[in-house]
Amino acid sequence: xxxxxxxxxxxxxxxxxxxxxxxxxxxxxxxxxxxxxxxxxxxxxxxxxxxxxxxxxxxxxxxxxxxxxxxxxxxxxxxxxxxxxxxxxxxxxxxxxxxxxxxxxxxxxxxxxxxxxxxxxxxxxxxxxxxxxxxxxxxxxxxxxxxxxxxxxxxxxxxxxxxxxxxxxxxxxxxxxxxxxxxxxxxxxxxxxxxxxxxxxxxxxxxxxxxxxxxxxxxxxxxxxxxxxxxxxxxxxxxxxxxxxxxxxxxxxxxxxxxxxxxxxxxxxxxxxxxxxxxxxxxxxxxxxxxxxxxxxxxxxxxxxxxxxxxxxxxxxxxxxxxxxxxxxxxxxxxxxxxxxxxxxxxxxxxxxxxxxxxxxxxxxxxxxxxxxxxxxxxxxxxxxxxxxxxxxxxxxxxxxxxxxxxxxxxxxxxxxxxx
Amino acid sequence: xxxxxxxxxxxxxxxxxxxxxxxxxxxxxxxxxxxxxxxxxxxxxxxxxxxxxxxxxxxxxxxxxxxxxxxxxxxxxxxxxxxxxxxxxxxxxxxxxxxxxxxxxxxxxxxxxxxxxxxxxxxxxxxxxxxxxxxxxxxxxxxxxxxxxxxxxxxxxxxxxxxxxxxxxxxxxxxxxxxxxxxxxxxxxxxxxxxxxxxxxxxxxxxxxxxxxxxxxxxxxxxxxxxxxxxxxxxxxxxxxxxxxxxxxxxxxxxxxxxxxxxxxxxxxxxxxxxxxxxxxxxxxxxxxxxxxxxxxxxxxxxxxxxxxxxxxxxxxxxxxxxxxxxxxxxxxxxxxxxxxxxxxxxxxxxxxxx
Numbered sequence: 001x002x003x004x005x006x007x008x009x010x011x012x013x014x015x016x017x018x019x020x021x022x023x024x025x026x027x028x029x030x031x032x033x034x035x036x037x038x039x040x041x042x043x044x045x046x047x048x049x050x051x052x053x054x055x056x057x058x059x060x061x062x063x064x065x066x067x068x069x070x071x072x073x074x075x076x077x078x079x080x081x082x083x084x085x086x087x088x089x090x091x092x093x094x095x096x097x098x099x100x101x102x103x104x105x106x107x108x109x110x111x112x113x114x115x116x117x118x119x120x121x122x123x124x125x126x127x128x129x130x131x132x133x134x135x136x137x138x139x140x141x142x143x144x145x146x147x148x149x150x151x152x153x154x155x156x157x158x159x160x161x162x163x164x165x166x167x168x169x170x171x172x173x174x175x176x177x178x179x180x181x182x183x184x185x186x187x188x189x190x191x192x193x194x195x196x197x198x199x200x201x202x203x204x205x206x207x208x209x210x211x212x213x214x215x216x217x218x219x220x221x222x223x224x225x226x227x228x229x230x231x232x233x234x235x236x237x238x239x240x241x242x243x244x245x246x247x248x249x250x251x252x253x254x255x256x257x258x259x260x261x262x263x264x265x266x267x268x269x270x271x272x273x274x275x276x277x278x279x280x281x282x283x284x285x286x287x288x289x290x291x292x293x294x295x296x297x298x299x300x301x302x303x304x305x306x307x308x309x310x311x312x313x314x315x316x317x318x319x320x321x322x323x324x325x326x327x328x329x330x331x332x333x334x335x336x337x338x339x340x341x342x343x344x345x346x347x348x349x350x351x352x353x354x355x356x357x358x359x360x361x362x363x364x365x366x367x368x369x370x371x372x373x374x375x376x377x378x379x380x381x382x383x384x385x386x387x388x389x390x391x392x393x394x395x396x397x398x399x400x401x402x403x404x405x406x407x408x409x410x411x412x413x414x415x416x417x418x419x420x
Numbered sequence: 421x422x423x424x425x426x427x428x429x430x431x432x433x434x435x436x437x438x439x440x441x442x443x444x445x446x447x448x449x450x451x452x453x454x455x456x457x458x459x460x461x462x463x464x465x466x467x468x469x470x471x472x473x474x475x476x477x478x479x480x481x482x483x484x485x486x487x488x489x490x491x492x493x494x495x496x497x498x499x500x501x502x503x504x505x506x507x508x509x510x511x512x513x514x515x516x517x518x519x520x521x522x523x524x525x526x527x528x529x530x531x532x533x534x535x536x537x538x539x540x541x542x543x544x545x546x547x548x549x550x551x552x553x554x555x556x557x558x559x560x561x562x563x564x565x566x567x568x569x570x571x572x573x574x575x576x577x578x579x580x581x582x583x584x585x586x587x588x589x590x591x592x593x594x595x596x597x598x599x600x601x602x603x604x605x606x607x608x609x610x611x612x613x614x615x616x617x618x619x620x621x622x623x624x625x626x627x628x629x630x631x632x633x634x635x636x637x638x639x640x641x642x643x644x645x646x647x648x649x650x651x652x653x654x655x656x657x658x659x660x661x662x663x664x665x666x667x668x669x670x671x672x673x674x675x676x677x678x679x680x681x682x683x684x685x686x687x688x689x690x691x692x693x694x695x696x697x698x699x700x701x702x703x704x705x706x707x708x709x710x711x712x713x714x715x716x717x718x719x720x721x722x723x724x725x726x727x728x729x730x731x732x733x734x735x736x737x738x739x740x741x742x743x744x745x746x747x748x749x750x751x752x753x754x755x756x757x758x759x760x761x762x763x764x765x766x767x768x769x770x771x772x773x774x775x
Contacts, residue, residue, distance in 0.1 A: 064731065065731060065733065065734060099727065100727070100733065104687070105680065105681065105682050105683075105684075105687075106466060106680060106687070107723065109462055109680070109681070110459055110462055110463060110723045110724075111727075113457070113458040113459035113460075113461070113462045114459040114724075114727060116458050116459070117457045117458055117459050130682070130684060133603050133681065133682045134680065134681040134682050137604075137681040137682075138681065153600075155600065155603045155604075155682075158604075162594060166590050166591075167590070167591055167592065167593055169593055169594055169603075169604060170603060170604040209566065209567070209598070209599055210566045210599045210684075210685070210686055211599060212599060212600050212684075215598065215599045215600070216600075219584065239563070239566070240686065241559075
């Protein structure tokens, strides 16, 4: 008897889930944007009345759940702030929708297709590199403008020559642009910086060899280091499964007498390395890349350990710059967190797209393909440049890569301080 | 009585073939009418690949009675070898379907070879060793492929390990690029290719199960000592089922890889193996139609319908899994289903009349 009741109760539960689910689906696209953005929802009714009130649908995919969720959510929140600000100005209106890709290229393509069904006109790309390689190919085939905040792999853009074979393996996808540095630029810029500032004579590298981002930076770093005559005494690897224990890698770096350790990786793994190196009393100079940004806000991490860590990053949340401090305070207010580089990049993406389009004449039902042509022409034109949180006077060319200069930062007393 | 069993069985087999065929025709009709949302359309070919993987694992788990926890490893072998073959032949002038066939054949042959390597030492053992060794095999394949570099230049294929510099000359092209995997794949697999492979797998599995060898395999599953006492060569028959299963997983991998823009070794990890095992267990051990339905529902659901729950998506997915398990195992629901499906009941009656 009780079993019967259980079965009935479960069946009822499922029916309820079905009904509530269906009810949600019709309004989910607007509800998701409205719930996070109270300002946007009040403005949304206004544009229909005004003459130039065109609403563009902007989509993006990123890991909103799972291990890399911190990056996806940061980008989503950053983009949301930009959309709110733009909508508050009146005129051209934007509607933002982010879909979850769990840092998986297969799911990213589904997320992209879901956005396409929704009627997305401009695509903010995928937040992480691996999914972005897949979605950029799709967006290229569909001719939807793609500007990624943080997917830094060269495979995203295409058209980059493999230095080993001198052939272009993935043809340039003409509508794909990046807001962040390309991996090789970061690697060679880091090597150049270490060389110029004479930060170390013997360098050790620990990198994640099952990750596109980390390996990409390592490869260009080691090429450049060899060119400059920097001695790399130890190069050790780890993978997703072994990203908690670094005793072997640290011992190798220590035994080979490295006085600088280069860490091209995201900050969770880097924080583990710092903690474990501290435990064995190894104190070299640590040097990171933009993925290191965020280490100071990591829960339960003693920021004293990151003292003296140097990194190249385009964004500094402690900057006294007016735009940055306004962005940081809005972000803190809405999401209760200090924004990282991903949030700032996404914010810049939305604003640069808006800047490129605001003077254009856009029909209310402009097709994604027409917008794409307009945006490509604008982004590659020589007179278009954008000043944002992550750089001044950013320009793009046909390769899709952004040109801006990385800022060298060092962590002092738990805050970033500019190096030069 | 024997006639009856065979007739009932073949009837069930034909129902399975029929359902797959009808589903294929219906899907093709909706796709060609342009009425399918692109989100769903993009899922069709990977769905076929997961169905094939589930069928193949069902052969190991349901029919052979051995637990394999590294089935994604075989998929990985098939995916990377099949995809390499298809890409190496890109300029050979072979038509798309020709390259597809070559990719699937190469993928399944090499996955079968991997199955032999794993199976020969392990299937001689008794107990749960196969589960542990396949688990390790999946991890080994993942690590190997992560460090593997394969390129092609006018002189042919070149292989390298650990270092990307594999001596490709000018004009060469990297195919498998270490942790970056294969990128820039031309999507050549199609729903039709997936359908044909599913049908082939069903034919192979049903005929194997109904054959002399199949009965030997199931006898080993049910009681190894009794089976060996009547002279059944345990290792031979176990290896037969296991290698066929590995080959099918390889075909699934090749089909999958050629439906994506990019594949990396990390895609075929322990989680994927478990995902396929979930399809098999929830569909019913030894029940091929069950595997097909479970793989379809559990693959499509979280990507389409559950997207509206955003952050709670995977939570609800877990609830769906538990509900499915409870419902398919409840005798009351089964009785209810039997009442709702008079067709099934009358089929049974017919069988009785026949006897």
